[in-house]
Amino acid sequence: MWTKxxxxxxxxxxxxxxxxxxxxxHGFFVSTTRHPQTIQRRTQQIQHVEMTMSSSTTASNxxxxxxxxxxxxxxxxxxxxxxxxNKHTNERSFLLRKLLYNKQVQPSSxxxxxxxxxxxxxxxxxxxxxxxxxSGLWKVIYAPHMTTMANIGGGELDVQYDLKNDxxxxxxARYDFPFFKQKGYLSVSGTYGSVNELVCRVDxxxxxxxxxxxxxxxxxxxxxxxxxxASIEQVPDSIGKSIxxxxxxxxxxxxxxxxxxxxxxxxxxxFDFELLGTRIVARKIK
Numbered sequence: 001m002w003t004k005x006x007x008x009x010x011x012x013x014x015x016x017x018x019x020x021x022x023x024x025x026h027g028f029f030v031s032t033t034r035h036p037q038t039i040q041r042r043t044q045q046i047q048h049v050e051m052t053m054s055s056s057t058t059a060s061n062x063x064x065x066x067x068x069x070x071x072x073x074x075x076x077x078x079x080x081x082x083x084x085x086n087k088h089t090n091e092r093s094f095l096l097r098k099l100l101y102n103k104q105v106q107p108s109s110x111x112x113x114x115x116x117x118x119x120x121x122x123x124x125x126x127x128x129x130x131x132x133x134x135s136g137l138w139k140v141i142y143a144p145h146m147t148t149m150a151n152i153g154g155g156e157l158d159v160q161y162d163l164k165n166d167x168x169x170x171x172x173a174r175y176d177f178p179f180f181k182q183k184g185y186l187s188v189s190g191t192y193g194s195v196n197e198l199v200c201r202v203d204x205x206x207x208x209x210x211x212x213x214x215x216x217x218x219x220x221x222x223x224x225x226x227x228x229x230a231s232i233e234q235v236p237d238s239i240g241k242s243i244x245x246x247x248x249x250x251x252x253x254x255x256x257x258x259x260x261x262x263x264x265x266x267x268x269x270x271f272d273f274e275l276l277g278t279r280i281v282a283r284k285i286k
Contacts, residue, residue: 071099072268079141083285084158088144096142096279100262100270108132111266123197124264130194133266135165142281145273153177161282167191169202172228184211185228188248201258207248208232208241 075095079086086092103120108129111121121129140146140159150157158174170189175182190204210229229235232245263270267284 083139120263124261125199126197127194136284138282144278154179208235
């Protein structure tokens with residue numbers, strides 16, 4: 001009993017860290033209550049960059065990469081894994097910046113995309129654009145702050161988002177932190193939608209977890225099916241379930257539920273993580 005209590009406490013700590021990651025910016029959220037001008041300023045910045053790109057495909061500043069037509073393919077080829085979180089490197093971050101700077105924008109009505117032609121859908125935060133490409137199963141493939149967090153625990157994170165056509169969504173984060181002797185899944189569910197043409201919104205309303213318990217005597221994991229609970233209804237009633245649910249409800253704040261989108265096509269999406277000055281890249285796997 002004490003072992004499971006300690007496991008629940010540690011899982012609560014990990015969940016708090018992950019939810020702080022989510023609610024301080026989904027890693028990508030921006031506060032609208034404390035800083036109401038942030039969304040407008042970020043929207044203006046993105047619009048300015050897109051206007052600059054549409055008027056010129058070359059850069060006068062040496063720090064800005066020159067135009068190529070395969071920036072998306074080059075970035076993806078720099079990764080070790082197609083559908084799981086990759087380690088952060090300066091080269092990969094540079095290639096991501098290059099992709100964003102050289103992106104070509106297409107209206108949702110005529111939108112097409114391919115690895116060799118990095119076409120971002122126009123106004124990626126709009127409801128029309130979201131309806132065109134958002135639904136599906138997405139995996140986070142690049143997020144420097146997530147790999148940093150995984151390194152602290154001496155293990156791995158694997159984060160996915162399942163977006164439905166009815167604008168509901170579920171997210172599962174599989175954690176494996178040998179340093180803390182913790183392994184399992186943390187999950188949230190809610191809805192997604194549009195704030196304006198360049199900013200999307202996520203409203204989570206439920207949180208649950210599935211820890212894999214460790215026997216302190218032999219150090220072995222208990223046998224568990226290595227899949228998350230699909231919904232909170234599948235989670236057995238327990239004190240741990242109540243704690244996680246209550247903590248999750250406290251962190252699902254109105255003021256931290258929106259985020260800017262820098263790039264979105266039919267199988268790749270890039271969100272800004274302004275708090276840490278980094279980005280999150282997700283890829284649709286089905």
